Amino acid sequence: MTDKVATTDQMTKTGVSRRSILKGGAAVAGAALGSGAITGFPTVWAQNIKDVTLRQFGTGVSNLNEVAQKVKEDLGFNLEMTALDSDAVTQRAATQPDSFDIADIEYWICKKVWPTGNLQAMDTSKIKNYDKIVGIFKSGKLTPDSVVAQGTAPNTVGFVDGPDGKAFAKEETGWMTLIPTIYNADTLGIRPDLIGRPIESWTELLNPEFKGKASILDISSIGIMDAAMVCEAMGEIQYGDKGNMTREEIDKTMAIFTEAKKNGQFRAFWKTFDESVNLMASGEVVIQSMWSPAITAVKSRGIECVYQPLKEGYRSWGGGIGLSKSLTGLELEAAYEYINWYLDGWVGGFLMRQGYYSAVPETSKNYMDENEWGYWFEGKEATGDITSPFGDVLAKAGDTRDGGSFYDRMGAVACWNSVMDENQYMVRKWNEFIAA
Amino acid sequence: MTDQTQPVSSTAPAAKARAKAPFSLSRLPDAVTGWLLSLPLVLVLFFFLLLPIAMIVVVSFWGATEFSIYPAFQFDNYEFLLTSPVTYQVFLNTVKYALITWAITLVIGFTVAYFLAFHVRTLTWQIVLFLLCTIPFWTSNIIRMISWIPFLGRNGIANSTLISMGVIDEPLEWLLFSDFSVILAFVHLYTLFMVVPIFNTMMRIDRSLIEAAYDNGASGLQTLTNVIIPLTKPGIMIGSIFVVTLVMGDFITVRFMSGSQKANVGRLISNDIALLQYPSAAATAVILLITVLLVISILLRFVDIRKEL
Numbered sequence: 097m098t099d100k101v102a103t104t105d106q107m108t109k110t111g112v113s114r115r116s117i118l119k120g121g122a123a124v125a126g127a128a129l130g131s132g133a134i135t136g137f138p139t140v141w142a143q144n145i146k147d148v149t150l151r152q153f154g155t156g157v158s159n160l161n162e163v164a165q166k167v168k169e170d171l172g173f174n175l176e177m178t179a180l181d182s183d184a185v186t187q188r189a190a191t192q193p194d195s196f197d198i199a200d201i202e203y204w205i206c207k208k209v210w211p212t213g214n215l216q217a218m219d220t221s222k223i224k225n226y227d228k229i230v231g232i233f234k235s236g237k238l239t240p241d242s243v244v245a246q247g248t249a250p251n252t253v254g255f256v257d258g259p260d261g262k263a264f265a266k267e268e269t270g271w272m273t274l275i276p277t278i279y280n281a282d283t284l285g286i287r288p289d290l291i292g293r294p295i296e297s298w299t300e301l302l303n304p305e306f307k308g309k310a311s312i313l314d315i316s317s318i319g320i321m322d323a324a325m326v327c328e329a330m331g332e333i334q335y336g337d338k339g340n341m342t343r344e345e346i347d348k349t350m351a352i353f354t355e356a357k358k359n360g361q362f363r364a365f366w367k368t369f370d371e372s373v374n375l376m377a378s379g380e381v382v383i384q385s386m387w388s389p390a391i392t393a394v395k396s397r398g399i400e401c402v403y404q405p406l407k408e409g410y411r412s413w414g415g416g417i418g419l420s421k422s423l424t425g426l427e428l429e430a431a432y433e434y435i436n437w438y439l440d441g442w443v444g445g446f447l448m449r450q451g452y453y454s455a456v457p458e459t460s461k462n463y464m465d466e467n468e469w470g471y472w473f474e475g476k477e478a479t480g481d482i483t484s485p486f487g488d489v490l491a492k493a494g495d496t497r498d499g500g501s502f503y504d505r506m507g508a509v510a511c512w513n514s515v516m517d518e519n520q521y522m523v524r525k526w527n528e529f530i531a532a
Numbered sequence: 533m534t535d536q537t538q539p540v541s542s543t544a545p546a547a548k549a550r551a552k553a554p555f556s557l558s559r560l561p562d563a564v565t566g567w568l569l570s571l572p573l574v575l576v577l578f579f580f581l582l583l584p585i586a587m588i589v590v591v592s593f594w595g596a597t598e599f600s601i602y603p604a605f606q607f608d609n610y611e612f613l614l615t616s617p618v619t620y621q622v623f624l625n626t627v628k629y630a631l632i633t634w635a636i637t638l639v640i641g642f643t644v645a646y647f648l649a650f651h652v653r654t655l656t657w658q659i660v661l662f663l664l665c666t667i668p669f670w671t672s673n674i675i676r677m678i679s680w681i682p683f684l685g686r687n688g689i690a691n692s693t694l695i696s697m698g699v700i701d702e703p704l705e706w707l708l709f710s711d712f713s714v715i716l717a718f719v720h721l722y723t724l725f726m727v728v729p730i731f732n733t734m735m736r737i738d739r740s741l742i743e744a745a746y747d748n749g750a751s752g753l754q755t756l757t758n759v760i761i762p763l764t765k766p767g768i769m770i771g772s773i774f775v776v777t778l779v780m781g782d783f784i785t786v787r788f789m790s791g792s793q794k795a796n797v798g799r800l801i802s803n804d805i806a807l808l809q810y811p812s813a814a815a816t817a818v819i820l821l822i823t824v825l826l827v828i829s830i831l832l833r834f835v836d837i838r839k840e841l
Contacts, residue, residue, distance in 0.1 A: 183806040190600065190808070212600070308705055314792045316807070357793070364709045364791020375791075379687050380708070523807050528618045530803070531795035 153178035154200025199418040204248040215418040217271035225439040233276040247339025247512035274416025276455035281410035285386030298329040311384035314365035316526035339514035388451040396488040405499040409510030475501030592814035609815035626796040630779045633718040641726025649734035684708040709791035726771035733767030
């Protein structure tokens with residue numbers, strides 16, 4: 097996992113210019129438009145599509161070489177993957193629209209990038225499994241009676257009025273900004289063997305008991321959320337909306353954390369996945385903000401590590417695929433093809449076996465065995481070894497997933513990763529906190 | 533120099549063409565020759581040094597939104613930078629790292645160079661030992677830096693050794709992710725930049741001067757302070773400039789070795805760039821550039837390097 101995140105892979109590169117193929121293939125593609133996109137497997141223009149190369153970039157979590165290989169196998173065209181950190185992804189999506197065809201970004205990044213007009217809305221009638229996409233990404237509700245969490249919830253930036261819509265729509269409109277691909281609920285990771293007592297609340301991150309053994313991630317837009325979860329749990333601050341704080345709320349939050357930092361509460365801050373794994377595995381840190389696969393990575397070294405569910409709920413995030421504005425003709429069709437394939441289950445199963453969730457869980461089920469489905473999705477005890485797609489044993493018979501089932505975890509989301517109106521102010525304050 | 537640039541006459545057609553209007557650099561006035569000879573370097577410096585710096589200065593006055601920058605002439609970036617107490621704290625911290633690292637690398641670098649130049653008698657051994665010093669530089673400096681992390685960690689080799697020796701009971705927390713570890717890494721990374729120039733100047737000291745000092749009854753210490761150190765000054769200055777500029781411009785060492793807990797100016801800039809705040813990063817870079825130039829000009833007041841070389 098760790099190595100794969102860092103590498104930038106390219107599938108076979110064709111010597112022929114992409115654009116020239118595109119012109120030649122456009123007419124054929126037009127004829128095949130209806131049939132190709134809906135059946136999911138191209139037939140008529142199979143020869144042309146072989147030469148298509150789609151350039152995808154995004155954060156490491158879902159930019160996996162295995163996906164590119166499988167695309168080549170199943171769909172016949174090439175997918176070039178570039179993995180970057182979230183700051184770099186935002187930067188590229190906002191400033192270099194011609195450098196990519198497909199942007200694999202998070203919903204909060206979408207809120208930032210959509211106004212630049214670099215992405216195009218997607219016609220949901222071309223998405224075969226649209227009806228099966230989880231409610232979180234459509235109405236915003238997981239089940240009909242759930243409440244939409246604070247922050248940049250995916251449904252609030254998931255739709256626009258029309259193909260050229262600039263403003264986000266409140267309901268489903270048939271034009272999606274991102275096709276959801278991957279999401280999860282984040283919480284604190286702990287080392288139960290070094291803590292030796294139950295951890296139940298976000299407040300424990302600033303508990304003096306863990307002085308010099310705590311850590312928080314140094315990515316401002318996510319770190320501020322974890323900080324807010326802690327401050328709210330401590331009862332120090334009541335937020336109107338943790339995902340969209342006022343300047344005063346930002347100041348108070350950072351003041352509490354700056355004081356904790358000066359008192360030596362934190363051992364280190366981390367910015368990359370690998371850093372968080374190393375901090376935890378080496379025992380430098382016993383409680384910290386963490387991502388699900390990082391827990392898995394620590395566990396696969398034979399070290400006890402728990403993704404601790406907390407009573408205040410989870411901080412959640414979701415990602416999706418967006419299409420570049422400059423994508424047209426055959427390539428656009430190939431991109432729809434790719435999206436339909438993405439939601440068809442293979443990728444979903446691949447991601448869910450690492451602990452993420454797929455936007456269309458029911459198709460992923462076809463690519464997971466009963467034991468895996470029970471463990472990852474239903475929160476049941478494993479009946480045999482649970483292995484990651486890369487072959488590491490993650491759990492043994494009798495283990496259950498931290499936090500339980502899909503509905504337990506995604507139903508307890510307190511806040512979504514977000515970008516605030518006062519973002520620039522927040523970023524400056526965050527920088528001051530890091531420098532303090 | 534000028535002779536070499538003259539055309540070689542064996543290239544027949546070219547030689548004929550030149551026979552009519554012979555063109556030779558040596559016929560041009562000296563001033564023009566001088567300018568022509570320096571032209572390549574001037575062009576290189578212009579395009580790759582002056583132009584980028586000018587761009588940075590220009591951009592530092594621009595404005596930025598969350599995802600774009602726009603041309604403007606405003607002082608917002610400087611205003612925010614110069615009115616924030618964090619800026620002063622961070623600059624102070626940067627200077628602190630530079631000073632401490634400079635002092636330690638100077639002592640170590642001078643000692644190593646002195647040993648190589650005056651205690652090792654044969655040239656072969658001098659070269660062998662000098663190359664030995666450079667071996668660590670065959671690996672990436674990031675790797676050399678990161679390898680300290682498991683060594684210094686709470687359960688690292690340093691702590692477990694000290695505990696098993698009975699020197700300490702509890703692991704020392706300040707070994708890693710602290711100013712100590714940052715400076716340790718700096719010293720490790722940059723001492724060679726002090727050794728090389730000092731060794732170089734020491735090798736060029738005329739040995740008879742040292743003989744003369746002894747003959748006149750100077751003690752070892754007196755020879756060192758009155759003969760060797762003054763004659764080594766240019767090397768010390770060059771090494772100092774290397775170390776000070778490297779440390780002041782660094783960001784990655786501070787980030788890794790302090791576990792992101794400490795900040796220096798380089799980190800301010802890299803944070804700004806990561807968040808697309810290019811104008812603000814440019815403004816910080818300009819201030820840093822001015823600071824470093826000031827430091828170097830102070831250093832140069834002590835020694836006229838040109839004269840000494």
